Amino acid sequence: MKNITTKGITKVYNPDTIPVVALDGVDLEIGQGEFTAIVGPSGSGKTTLLNIIGGLDKPTHGNVVISGTDISGLSDNKLIEFRKNHIGFVFQAYNLIPVLTATENIEFVMLLQNRPASERNARTNELLEAVGLGDKKNSRPAQLSGGQQQRVAVARALAPKPDFILADEPTANLDSKSTENLLDIMARLNHEQGITFVFSTHDQRVIDRAHRVITLVDGKIATDVKQNPLK
Amino acid sequence: MKTIFKLAWRNIWRNKRRTYITMASIFFAVLFSSFMVALQKGGWDRMIDNVVGYYFGYAQVHQQGYWDEQSIDKAFPIPAELEGAGAVPRIESFALASHENLTTGVMVVGTKPGAEDGMTRLSSRISSGRYLQEGEEAAIIGQGIAENMKLHVGDTLVLISQGYHGVNAAGKYPIVGIVDFPSPDLDKRMVYLPLEVAQYLYGAENLVTTVALDLKNKDAVAPAVKKLKAALPVEEYEVMDWKELLPELMDAREADAAGSYIMLFILYVIISFGIYGTILMMTKEREYEFGVLVSIGMNRLKLGLSIWVEIILLGLLGALAGIIGAIPLVWYFNINPINFGEMSEGMSDVYEKWGFDPIFPTAFEPGVFLTQAYIVFLITSVLAFYPLLKIMRLRPVEAMRA
Structure with missing residues (x-):
């Protein structure tokens, strides 16, 4: 089953000097196909939780189990390998590789996975069409708008067929139109292909579109609300 | 990749x-x-x-032990293996050179003018006068000697030294040419005479102290030295390349x-x-x-x-x-x-x-x-x-x- 389970996740920064508790015993279960927003004020631990779920950071205590694998105990190399095959990332600042075209950016992780060229080409074209950038195949990031770059970033995150997508403030740098466009694409992919999306966000537009909203306050889950996906 | x-x-x-x-x-x-x-x-x-190129040559053959002592008593008859093209026979020794009331120490080199010129292109560096001719009783000197002793072409140079096995060596030679060496050291001490004339001066007829080898490039040195070392008896002759000749x-x-x-x-x-x-x-x-x-x-x-x-x-x-x-x-x-x-x-x-x-x-x-x-x-x-x-x-x- 492709789901995410966290058990008693605690993250303490500077444990030996001035300890800062970023997460305090977070227990969470996110199932396949969810469209979940993690919200909360600045410093509530949203990004830290997302980083720990994505294997980018290690918890001080507790475990993260993804699709049956406890990633808390994996070595650095195994974690990189795990991320490559199971997790797609969408970052606030898009973070595309500036020297590669849209096509090459999307293809990049599949290259790391050693997928055959025919499969890479087909998947890249499919994803570019899915995010509405079929006509921007050969554009480099600098030649794309913020919204277009973020759509390429979503396509890149989806390319390796991950178990789920983690998106850290994906709409923070986008205008309203681009935000709506991006959310439409992600909602459609979630609805049609059952892809799991987990966002950390402040953006009310994202929160409104989420099926589930988890609110963090001072590193603890304050509320966990399911809401109408068609709202 | x-x-x-x-x-x-x-x-x-x-x-x-x-x-x-x-x-x-x-x-x-x-x-x-x-x-x-x-x-x-x-x-x-x-x-x-x-x-090396203007004087020593890239390799030389001497009687065994000559290079350490540099004595004319180590002169030797040219062995058959060294006769012919590519060999420049020389008799070399020191002498006192005088002109009027000036005297200086010089290195006298008796050589075959043609062979010497083939190896060191000596004639091309004549700054005044002319180059030596075979067998003539004449000398050419370095520019430095000429300047120090106020010598000109046509002046006479007197050479006094000790010859082979202690005989007195003395002679006077008209200067027919002055040589401008690129090396100031050579410029101040070289006096060239035809080989036979120098052999007569030092009482060492048919003897030489050095046979320089006319090798046109450095790559030819090692094989030539190796070949000669194999051909000449080691107890009688020393065959030295330029690196051994000039360790300093x-x-x-x-x-x-x-x-x-x-x-x-x-x-x-x-x-x-x-x-x-x-x-x-x-x-x-x-x-x-x-x-x-x-x-x-x-x-x-x-x-x-x-x-x-x-x-x-x-x-x-x-x-x-x-x-x-x-x-x-x-x-x-x-x-x-x-x-x-x-x-x-x-x-x-x-x-x-x-x-x-x-x-x-x-x-x-x-x-x-x-x-x-x-x-x-x-x-x-x-x-x-x-x-x-x-x-x-x-x-x-x-x-x-x-």
Whole structure:
């Protein structure tokens, strides 16, 4: 089953000097196909939780189990390998590789996975069409708008067929139109292909579109609300 | 691998200014070090050619023990193996040279004018008068002797010495020519007589002290010496190449090379810091990007390799540009040697004391450029490990927060 389970996740920064508790015993279960927003004020631990779920950071205590694998105990190399095959990332600042075209950016992780060229080409074209950038195949990031770059970033995150997508403030740098466009694409992919999306966000537009909203306050889950996906 | 090269190549041209700065550091490194080495090597090659080519020859045969004692009593009849083309027989000894009330110590060389000229091109350096003719009772002298003793063509030079096995040696010879040697040391002490005339002076008829070998290039020396050593009985003859004949020249060259290595080392260190600076800037500037790439699943080693290849390509481009830049520079100073004497009289005197003129052509040899390009490229390759180490230790979350 492709789901995410966290058990008693605690993250303490500077444990030996001035300890800062970023997460305090977070227990969470996110199932396949969810469209979940993690919200909360600045410093509530949203990004830290997302980083720990994505294997980018290690918890001080507790475990993260993804699709049956406890990633808390994996070595650095195994974690990189795990991320490559199971997790797609969408970052606030898009973070595309500036020297590669849209096509090459999307293809990049599949290259790391050693997928055959025919499969890479087909998947890249499919994803570019899915995010509405079929006509921007050969554009480099600098030649794309913020919204277009973020759509390429979503396509890149989806390319390796991950178990789920983690998106850290994906709409923070986008205008309203681009935000709506991006959310439409992600909602459609979630609805049609059952892809799991987990966002950390402040953006009310994202929160409104989420099926589930988890609110963090001072590193603890304050509320966990399911809401109408068609709202 | 194709992706790594593609990424590396495109990244090189992503920040053109940084690329040009790095390439310029490498370019100037190769240019300066090539020029330094070419000048040093060229200077020494010229010096060796002066001393070896203009007098000693690249190899000599003597009676066993002659070179240590340099005594005329070690004169010997020319063995059959050494007769013929390529052998320049000489009888050499010291003498007191007098003219009017002036006297100076000189080196008298009795030689076959034709054979000598074939090897040392002595006739081409006659500054006044003419060259010696076979068997004539006449002398040619170095320009330095002429100046010191106020001698001119047509004057008579008196030579007094001790001859073979203690006989008195004395003779007077009209000066028919004055030779301008490129080596001031030779200029101040060389007196040439025809071989038979010198043999008569020293009472050593049909004997020689030295047979110099007329070898046209350095590569022919080793085989010729080996062949002669095999042909001549070792207890009777010593066969020496120019390195054995002039160990002090070799020592001086090595000492000078050691000094140059220190200079080069300092140059390499300065250049290394320059290249390291740009690599450091690049690594810092792209820390965020490295964090992203590791986050999305790029293996650290692969990422490090991509950056390493990027710097290596940059190094190759810089080294290539350095070679292309150094070739015309070194070529120009090969054709138009630097004359330190023209820059400072004091410097000219210093070189003169060491026995050579202060003219330094650069050595225009592929080895000079390739070695320097290789060293600078090697330095760049080593420095390129810095981002690799940084990537191996990179924490994606911290890198993306940077």
